[in-house]
Amino acid sequence: MSRISKPEELMKINYRPPKTGWMDTPVEFRRGTWLYAAKPKSLEVLGLPNPREWSPEEEDWKLPENWKEILLQGLKERLERFRSLKLFLDICVRCGACADKCHFFLGSGDPKNMPVLRAELLRSIYRRDFTTTGKILGRLVGARELTVEVVKEWYYYFYQCTECRRCSLYCPFGIDTAEITMLGRELLGLLGCYPDWTVASAANCYRIGNHVGIEPHAFRDMVEFCVDEIENITGIRVEPTFNRKGAEILFIAPSGDVFADPGIYTFMGYLMLFHEIGLDYTLSTYASEGGNFGLFTSHEVMKRLNAKMYAEAKRLGVKWILGGECGHMWRVIHQYMDTMNGPADFLEEPVSPITGTKFENAKSTKMVHICEFTADLIRHGKLNLDPSRNDHLIVTFHDSCNPSRAMGFFEEPRYILRHVCRNFYEMPENTIKENTFCCGSGAGLNADENFEMRMRGGFPRANAVRYVHQKYGVNLLACICAIDRAALPALMDYWVPGVAVAGVHELLGNALVMKGEKERTTTLRGEPLEGKGEREGEMEPGRNDA
Amino acid sequence: MKLPQVLTDRKPEIIARWFHLVVSTYPPDTAKFLLQEKDPFANPVGQALREGLEGLYEGWLKGVSEKELYPYMDRIVRLRAVQDFSPGEAVGFVLLLKEVLRQELEPEIKKGHVSWEDLEYAYSLVDKVQLLAFDVYAKCREELYEARVKEIKNRVQKLWERVNKEKPAK
Numbered sequence: 001m002s003r004i005s006k007p008e009e010l011m012k013i014n015y016r017p018p019k020t021g022w023m024d025t026p027v028e029f030r031r032g033t034w035l036y037a038a039k040p041k042s043l044e045v046l047g048l049p050n051p052r053e054w055s056p057e058e059e060d061w062k063l064p065e066n067w068k069e070i071l072l073q074g075l076k077e078r079l080e081r082f083r084s085l086k087l088f089l090d091i092c093v094r095c096g097a098c099a100d101k102c103h104f105f106l107g108s109g110d111p112k113n114m115p116v117l118r119a120e121l122l123r124s125i126y127r128r129d130f131t132t133t134g135k136i137l138g139r140l141v142g143a144r145e146l147t148v149e150v151v152k153e154w155y156y157y158f159y160q161c162t163e164c165r166r167c168s169l170y171c172p173f174g175i176d177t178a179e180i181t182m183l184g185r186e187l188l189g190l191l192g193c194y195p196d197w198t199v200a201s202a203a204n205c206y207r208i209g210n211h212v213g214i215e216p217h218a219f220r221d222m223v224e225f226c227v228d229e230i231e232n233i234t235g236i237r238v239e240p241t242f243n244r245k246g247a248e249i250l251f252i253a254p255s256g257d258v259f260a261d262p263g264i265y266t267f268m269g270y271l272m273l274f275h276e277i278g279l280d281y282t283l284s285t286y287a288s289e290g291g292n293f294g295l296f297t298s299h300e301v302m303k304r305l306n307a308k309m310y311a312e313a314k315r316l317g318v319k320w321i322l323g324g325e326c327g328h329m330w331r332v333i334h335q336y337m338d339t340m341n342g343p344a345d346f347l348e349e350p351v352s353p354i355t356g357t358k359f360e361n362a363k364s365t366k367m368v369h370i371c372e373f374t375a376d377l378i379r380h381g382k383l384n385l386d387p388s389r390n391d392h393l394i395v396t397f398h399d400s401c402n403p404s405r406a407m408g409f410f411e412e413p414r415y416i417l418r419h420v421c422r423n424f425y426e427m428p429e430n431t432i433k434e435n436t437f438c439c440g441s442g443a444g445l446n447a448d449e450n451f452e453m454r455m456r457g458g459f460p461r462a463n464a465v466r467y468v469h470q471k472y473g474v475n476l477l478a479c480i481c482a483i484d485r486a487a488l489p490a491l492m493d494y495w496v497p498g499v500a501v502a503g504v505h506e507l508l509g510n511a512l513v514m515k516g517e518k519e520r521t522t523t524l525r526g527e528p529l530e531g532k533g534e535r536e537g538e539m540e541p542g543r544n545d546a
Numbered sequence: 547m548k549l550p551q552v553l554t555d556r557k558p559e560i561i562a563r564w565f566h567l568v569v570s571t572y573p574p575d576t577a578k579f580l581l582q583e584k585d586p587f588a589n590p591v592g593q594a595l596r597e598g599l600e601g602l603y604e605g606w607l608k609g610v611s612e613k614e615l616y617p618y619m620d621r622i623v624r625l626r627a628v629q630d631f632s633p634g635e636a637v638g639f640v641l642l643l644k645e646v647l648r649q650e651l652e653p654e655i656k657k658g659h660v661s662w663e664d665l666e667y668a669y670s671l672v673d674k675v676q677l678l679a680f681d682v683y684a685k686c687r688e689e690l691y692e693a694r695v696k697e698i699k700n701r702v703q704k705l706w707e708r709v710n711k712e713k714p715a716k
Binding site for chain 2: 260451464467489490
């Protein structure tokens with residue numbers, strides 16, 4: 001009898017430990033798992049170093065001659081400047097509590113995505129060049145030499161972290177891997193190693209006002225388009241104003257809500273709401289972006305981009321700023337804006353002109369999140385809502401990392417949802433609220449060239465959605481983040497077809513009974529309401545088609 | 547020909563061992579976690595593998611159609627199709643069942659309860675399932691590319707609609 005060859009041999013499974021430890025396993029840049037390199041023009045606009053044509057696929061990344069010196073000097077400066085960095089690099093005891101909490105680790109199965117190892121990528125260099133034991137004992141204490149391979153490794157792994165901070169929740173020392181990633185990216189930036197998606201967006205925002213690069217006249221045009229659509233659906237012509245001096249409130253939304261599907265329906269929801277309550281607000285074509293891809297680039301760029309909001313508020317003489325459903329925008333505002341661009345002493349402590357509620361939590365930043373604002377309106381009975389208009393939707397809510405974990409925002413969006421729809425189900429406890437799983441596309445990762453990587457990172461979230469989809473028939477995933485709205489539809493298309501994605505204010509717009517409106521026959525997406533027309537079968541609400 | 551009864555009697559042990567082998571296709575640190583964590587949402591990959599392998603084995607035993615096996619195969623392959631595996635590695639986990647079957651049946655063959663032909667027959671049935679894995683893999687990759695194209699189109703869809711819309715005469 002001939003020997004039947006063992007499948008493990010075919011599969012090259014090795015039950016023994018791998019021949020190369022994590023430090024010696026080089027990165028393979030497979031298509032679909034990394035971001036394209038930044039084009040020189042984007043770097044030039046922002047004044048960032050070493051603009052040139054390069055690609056991670058190539059052997060030579062065209063680093064400056066003295067790249068090693070630049071990196072080590074950069075690390076030294078940041079260690080002196082940021083006590084948190086020094087603390088995080090020193091204090092980790094490798095307990096492993098964070099290890100299995102990262103959505104990228106869970107989805108990819110790659111151990112270097114364990115937050116503890118991700119931090120080790122930087123820490124091992126720190127140890128070798130900045131600690132005495134490291135200099136003497138080297139590998140024994142986990143120190144290693146900084147080589148070009150390490151730089152490549154940093155690019156691969158620091159752009160596989162969405163800075164969602166789920167790991168920091170479980171760390172007994174509260175080590176914030178997001179900060180390590182941010183600083184890791186800054187260090188790469190010193191060599192001009194940025195991905196195009198983040199830096200081009202930041203450059204657009206810097207030069208034109210928003211990440212998409214749409215100029216003021218086109219921005220205004222798109223808003224007019226929303227106004228036309230609202231009129232078609234409700235019979236009411238809302239009248240947003242632009243750059244109006246003396247308005248009470250400046251409203252800033254993420255640009256994704258003005259241009260892309262399905263964010264645009266959320267934007268329609270905002271306009272309808274403001275019209276209905278007679279809010280004295282203005283949009284701005286200068287501060288036409290709530291988001292801030294500078295957060296994903298470097299401290300300096302983040303500060304420069306964010307300055308627009310206060311500058312415009314000052315110029316227009318508004319009292320305070322209302323912000324739309326954007327995720328990382330609120331991380332910047334909540335955690336950095338005050339000391340970074342503030343104090344906003346030319347603005348007033350926000351008070352809702354409709355209910356009189358004082359938003360004391362925004363006393364310092366003078367910026368209020370629209371969900372807080374709307375939840376407050378509903379609480380005071382100021383809105384006439386007909387939730388039956390959303391009956392065809394079976395809804396679940398995705399807590400977006402930045403507003404929820406980073407900002408502590410759990411109840412307000414749910415409060416709104418419970419008043420605008422009647423079929424709402426939560427996903428499993430350990431996947432929501434502070435334990436929420438990231439969409440896998442945050443922190444500038446939502447380009448299409450790393451689609452495969454995003455599918456990995458988003459798998460834990462998608463798995464939870466799949467559960468409620470199968471158990472309760474959930475066909476809509478609501479969220480309050482524009483990147484989520486841009487990235488989750490594709491995630492659902494691959495993992496859980498039949499589940500659409502929408503912002504909370506889209507559902508509000510559907511349910512809002514406006515004074516003088518005609519009878520609604522469709523949702524904001526143009527889908528017929530129950531009993532009002534032909535439905536094309538059960539898949540209708542789940543389609544993510546434009 | 548029929549599959550030996552012992553393959554039904556020892557179903558839980560066989561599935562467990564197959565699971566163990568599939569998990570070993572991941573790096574050792576990862577494999578350890580996949581085996582240990584039992585919560586299905588804290589360990590979604592482990593859960594997907596468990597559900598898929600269980601469904602596949604049960605269906606395979608009963609000789610169900612490919613259509614009925616498909617959802618379980620999809621549960622596993624869809625995941626491996628986007629992870630760090632070559633196409634062969636992604637679908638080859640099916641072949642690992644052969645190793646488990648050999649381990650189960652070899653002692654039985656030595657005792658004379660089961661013949662080598664029975665093992666060969668079982669292997670040929672595994673081959674059929676392996677071919678299904680290829681089909682599912684190709685479909686998943688197609689869907690991946692389609693989803694990517696759709697996302698790119700969606701980015702400008704609304705702008706097109708706006709550009710093409712007739713504006714009322716002023």
